[in-house]
Amino acid sequence: MSDTSLTIDNILAPELTLCRVPASSKKRVLETIAEHIHHQDEILSDTQIFSNLVSRERLGSTGIGQGIAIPHCRLEGLDRVIGVLMTLAERIDFDAIDNQPVDLVFALIVPKEATSEHLELLSQLAEKFNDNAFCERLRQCEDADALYQRMTTVST
Template identity: 35%
Template sequence: MQLSDILDVSAVKVISGCTSKKRLFHDLGEMAESAYGLDQTKVIDALIEREGLGPTGVGKGIALPHARLADVGKVAGLFLRLEKPLYFDSVDRQPVDLIFALLAPENAGVDHLKALALVSRTMRDADTCNKLRANSDVNTLHTLLTEVESTQAA
């Protein structure tokens, strides 16, 4: 599995103003509907429900919200870069500005875990995160995310 398998360029966005975690989940729901044809209300509800189990802010300005949904055919990714960092209940108590959300089928099993591990490895790379923070063009952001796998594989 590679990021290019789960992240469509239409699922990458830069947002200038996001005022709350709930608003962020609404933005992700709208993106999921637009990019993958998913019901935004179900996506929002699933993300909020999962977040209720424990915050998905992993530290260093990064959040990895994820959820399983019956309507999802395969693991799908959504990437947001916030121009203004948002408080997210992260483990290091720092606001987040890079969000990579994953939506998986209810019965995804190991595919969901593999995708989460792949995204986590990618987002742990400080150089990649610096490049993501320095760019606002969605095509460039998508390329930065999907090129990482090629460089790591070499």
């Protein structure tokens, strides 16, 4: 995979955009991410994805502050980057760097060898999520369709 023009629009599918997900804990959020990816592509093991996400969280929380988390991991045998966007029904503790509970989650699952793509996407996400007004618009979405549109449409 040497596509340097990898963007959030390319990796996020409407089916992996989830609005107001009930989740009681960080563990539950990571399980939900893994289950939805497996549901989309049954070749991918939800157990393996969950385990890799948890291992990454052990290195340090992916809660980047201001109610936002970007859990991510590498996955053996994956041939593309997968994104999952979720808003949570209620804010949950995610051990974020600012100790604020999280309600906006974008998970990134990347092929084991995709290093530069991985970093580029993380930087694109951080940039988008740095915009408070943009994050508020995501939080106000009532359904997954609206959420997907807001995330993938460049705001003017």
